[in-house]
Amino acid sequence: MKNFLVFWLLTITLQSMAQKTPYELSNKKETATYSEAISYYEKLAKDNPQAKLLTYGTTDFGKPLHLLVLSKDKIFDPVTIRKGNKRILLINNGIHPGEPEGIDASMMLARDLLQADQLPKDVVICIIPVYNIDGSFNRNGTSRANQNGPIAYGFRGNSKNLDLNRDFIKTDSRNSAAFQLIFNTWQPEIFVDTHTSNGADYQYVMTLIPTQKDKLNAILSGYLTKTLVPDLYKGMEQKGYPMIPYVNSIEETPDAGITGFIDLPRYSTGYTTLHNTIGFMPETHMLKAYDLRVDATYKLLQTYIDIVERDAKIIGENKRKADEFVANQKEFGLEWKLNRSEVDSLPFKGFEAGEKPSTVSGQDRLFYDRNKPYTKSIKEWNKFDASITVQKPVAYIIPKAWDRVIALLKLNNVILKELKADSKIKVESYYIGDFKTGTRPYEGHYLHSAVKLISTQQELQYYAGDYIVYVNQPTNRYIVETLEPQATDSFFNWNFFDSILDMKEHFSAYVFEDTATELLKNNPALKAKLEEKKASDPDFAKNGSAQLDFVYKNSDYYEKTHNRYPVARLLNDVKLDLK
Numbered sequence: 001m002k003n004f005l006v007f008w009l010l011t012i013t014l015q016s017m018a019q020k021t022p023y024e025l026s027n028k029k030e031t032a033t034y035s036e037a038i039s040y041y042e043k044l045a046k047d048n049p050q051a052k053l054l055t056y057g058t059t060d061f062g063k064p065l066h067l068l069v070l071s072k073d074k075i076f077d078p079v080t081i082r083k084g085n086k087r088i089l090l091i092n093n094g095i096h097p098g099e100p101e102g103i104d105a106s107m108m109l110a111r112d113l114l115q116a117d118q119l120p121k122d123v124v125i126c127i128i129p130v131y132n133i134d135g136s137f138n139r140n141g142t143s144r145a146n147q148n149g150p151i152a153y154g155f156r157g158n159s160k161n162l163d164l165n166r167d168f169i170k171t172d173s174r175n176s177a178a179f180q181l182i183f184n185t186w187q188p189e190i191f192v193d194t195h196t197s198n199g200a201d202y203q204y205v206m207t208l209i210p211t212q213k214d215k216l217n218a219i220l221s222g223y224l225t226k227t228l229v230p231d232l233y234k235g236m237e238q239k240g241y242p243m244i245p246y247v248n249s250i251e252e253t254p255d256a257g258i259t260g261f262i263d264l265p266r267y268s269t270g271y272t273t274l275h276n277t278i279g280f281m282p283e284t285h286m287l288k289a290y291d292l293r294v295d296a297t298y299k300l301l302q303t304y305i306d307i308v309e310r311d312a313k314i315i316g317e318n319k320r321k322a323d324e325f326v327a328n329q330k331e332f333g334l335e336w337k338l339n340r341s342e343v344d345s346l347p348f349k350g351f352e353a354g355e356k357p358s359t360v361s362g363q364d365r366l367f368y369d370r371n372k373p374y375t376k377s378i379k380e381w382n383k384f385d386a387s388i389t390v391q392k393p394v395a396y397i398i399p400k401a402w403d404r405v406i407a408l409l410k411l412n413n414v415i416l417k418e419l420k421a422d423s424k425i426k427v428e429s430y431y432i433g434d435f436k437t438g439t440r441p442y443e444g445h446y447l448h449s450a451v452k453l454i455s456t457q458q459e460l461q462y463y464a465g466d467y468i469v470y471v472n473q474p475t476n477r478y479i480v481e482t483l484e485p486q487a488t489d490s491f492f493n494w495n496f497f498d499s500i501l502d503m504k505e506h507f508s509a510y511v512f513e514d515t516a517t518e519l520l521k522n523n524p525a526l527k528a529k530l531e532e533k534k535a536s537d538p539d540f541a542k543n544g545s546a547q548l549d550f551v552y553k554n555s556d557y558y559e560k561t562h563n564r565y566p567v568a569r570l571l572n573d574v575k576l577d578l579k
Contacts (some may be wrong), residue, residue, distance in 0.1 A: 060159045090128070093129060099195050139152050260338070262336055394470065419468065429456055530550060
């Protein structure tokens with residue numbers, strides 16, 4: 001609190017000399033455009049040797065992602081920074097450009113830290129000014145129909161109409177690839193992704209989604225729940241902005257209780273969790289005045305900086321231990337379900353809800369009465385259990401043909417080895433026994449789910465240049481949760497391997513009838529299997545085509561690769577000739 005008061009007084013003193021943001025120049029009614037934000041940061045970096053503006057990759061809009069780095073020691077090399085035992089805090093803004101508080105708050109915060117000479121000694125601050133550059137150019141004042149300001153803002157979808165906060169695994173956008181390059185180059189211990197919420201009305205300006213504690217490594221989760229989150233709440237209370245968890249209501253209003261948010265790897269904080277980075281999505285409330293939302297975001301970011309500086313050594317040691325633990329971890333959760341038997345309560349500052357006739361339909365509609373604020377205890381369910389787990393193999397084997405998978409693994413600092421020579425290797429293979437597929441596209445994909453696997457051990461032919469991924473790395477969670485088909489956001493579920501689900505050969509029934517007759521005559525076991533199937537399945541017994549297909553698929557004529565998942569598991573640590 002003392003640090004903040006000193007910083008606040010210095011900020012007030014220097015404000016008259018400050019480089020003003022478009023937000024400030026508009027009397028706090030406008031948010032900066034992309035061009036204004038970048039120009040602002042370019043000048044800030046030019047005028048301050050403790051700031052540097054870098055660019056990474058490109059985006060679907062053709063522009064690179066910018067990263068402002070604030071370093072008290074004027075060191076801007078991430079390797080050197082990590083060797084110096086500094087912590088790295090990464091702040092991401094404008095993933096949804098219609099939720100722009102972080103864009104404006106970060107601009108002012110960077111300026112104020114530099115002008116007041118208040119950069120932390122043991123923390124390097126990295127800021128992505130605007131992530132969804134594409135959407136920020138699609139500027140309007142209506143697409144956030146429920147939101148109270150600013151006057152104009154960007155659009156949620158990018159130029160491919162992708163929601164970039166669903167793209168961190170599938171990486172359909174170049175924005176995502178550029179972000180992953182930044183993230184895996186700088187390897188932050190703490191990540192903050194600024195947002196604005198929709199939903200119920202209540203008294204809070206700021207709500208908070210920490211990365212889901214039960215999915216996070218236990219070492220990190222202990223610090224998150226016992227120290228970091230309580231101190232964020234305490235700090236914001238002192239700054240005049242009491243917080244509440246993100247209001248994920250189980251019914252139409254929060255009165256019946258709220259649940260925790262399961263941040264799958266498709267989301268920014270779910271993705272960072274795979275790398276043992278503690279992530280947060282602060283969500284300001286859409287109905288509060290824009291200047292309050294920006295101010296709350298500013299003060300929350302300042303609170304993060306103060307806590308990370310205070311706990312720099314603890315946070316670094318926790319990350320080191322978590323990486324070491326995950327490298328040796330044996331069992332991994334692949335799918336998570338809310339535990340409805342464990343419930344807590346928390347004090348909640350809301351508004352009384354009621355119903356009144358709609359002037360549109362004449363039917364009853366929900367409304368919140370701001371003249372009737374309340375504080376009362378509500379229920380919170382925030383315990384998630386792994387509903388599907390897997391034991392890790394020694395390694396995964398990936399044929400080189402699957403280059404998109406290989407590229408994403410490399411982008412995420414996964415160490416891969418290549419076979420030097422053609423080899424036959426005994427592996428565990430999965431066959432896709434069953435799965436469900438959405439009937440409508442979701443973010444450009446017909447997403448798979450409820451995957452059922454048939455596991456078998458086979459000796460398969462591999463070739464020079466095929467890849468071996470040993471599961472003894474700090475990136476194990478990324479490896480396992482993308483390569484195991486049953487994981488909610490696996491590469492399989494995002495359609496990376498759909499071509500294996502097609503048969504490439506079949507038969508002409510009138511010809512294969514005679515072949516099938518010979519097969520049944522010469523293979524009593526197959527004939528018995530067919531008869532057993534007919535006896536147990538009356539519909540099958542009436543279907544001649546299905547019976548012929550059954551014989552075909554249980555013969556050597558049936559292609560061995562149909563439905564065979566191409567990423568195999570090496571169960572034993574056999575000696576392989578690798579480079």
